[in-house]
Amino acid sequence: MADGISERHEISSRIPADAQARSQVLLVDDDPAILRLFRRCLEMEGYAVTAAPSVRDAEVALTRGVYDVCVLDLDLGGGDSGLELLPRLRERAPWLRVLMATATDDVGTALQSIRAGANDYLVKPCDPEQLVHAVGQQAEARRLERRIEALEDREEGERPDLQTENPALQGVLELARRVATTDATMLILGENGTGKTMLARAIHEWSRRARAPFATVSCPSLSPELLNSELFGHVRGAFTGATDNRPGRIQVAEGGTLFLDEIGDLPMSLQPKLLRFLQDREYERVGDPHTRTANVRVIAATNQNLQQMVADGKFREDLYYRLNVVGVTLPPLRERREDIPRLAENLALQLAHRYDRPARQFSADARAQLATHGWSGNLRELRNAIERAVIICEGETIRSEHLPFVTSTPLSGGPRAGDPISLEELERAHIEAIVASAPSLEAAARQLKIDSSTLYRKRRLYNGR
């Protein structure tokens, strides 16, 4: 049984959508055994993994999800080459970190892939540690790029658009504004890219602490030891490498707000220390018996199901209640479609200004695509799509071909009606194109005028599973 792209739905049913917090990895390899092995290694490290056994599956995956790292096989079988796919991946997801996997350990091949735009290469067969290390380096690079992007956005005056026509989000924003003026601890829930960080910053700016620092700690990015020191600080000699006294982010945020991103990844070992800080505003630096106090407001965010984690014994109940004094949930973009036209237009204007490009408006077909796309990556995916469109669009109007989605007009090289191909090949391409632009599989089935179980069966068949 080949690990096909449709396994993404299998993964999604095992991990709730809001728990797909980690770096997203796309594996492209025609060898099912390699796909299975790599997937297992990476999932054990907490990555969300999608496996694509062919070029076509990889392209479809890129229209459906937002990936951080791609492990791309050089020889994809049937005459397909990773080197040929690479520019198309780059075009669709310029931010993607690509690791080229090759069975030949020669400098020429490595240089060729790097010249073609890969970030690094990996020689197969490789140890699980080598794979995990190489992917880890690229995921970390992507994480840092995202932080830099966020800082640039702030510097260049890109203001989050916090207007909404969506009643649920209106309620969330009203509550957040009201609570902002108090010192209550807040918990922001929502899928990846729904704007949790943006909202935390807005709450800080609406509060009386606005002139004091806003400090962020991203819980999954550090080992428990380093996270302990990052949060609470350390004194010289506390551990190997602690060559000086260092204040933690709690102290850096004095008078202001501490934002704990991805709090679901806070190790159990640190949870009692954070709980004590939330209760008494007291803590100690690592290696220092001296108790300190801090005047800091805490906002935490996660896309994991904390209640479930409490039930599973993975998150302390008392800490959950301390964090969730006021909890808000940001809706995914697919549930606030009424906001998409305005968000897209504002983003296009801001980004056209930033890149000094002429794009100002959207054609009717581009608007229709934006309105119906699945947006699994939420506002981040929307922003990336518009950024790319603004960059490549030569005129004032962004059209559907500037958007990175599979359209009903086949991609260059894709099958089209009248081509000398089988009915089955044409049906497969049509089904994948509709699925890629539909908000859900049910909606795709409705559009295709077949029932969901038929759609499921056909996709299973076409994906060789």
Ligand SMILES: Nc1ncnc2c1ncn2[C@@H]1O[C@H](COP(=O)(O)OP(=O)(O)OP(=O)(O)O)[C@@H](O)[C@H]1O
């Ligand atoms: N209201 C908004 N208007 C326009 N762009 C937005 C808005 N909110 C967020 N974005 C953009 O979407 C991207 C993701 O936002 P943000 O980092 O706040 O989401 P998040 O939920 O914290 O994501 P993650 O779960 O991955 O940490 C950013 O690039 C940001 O610029």
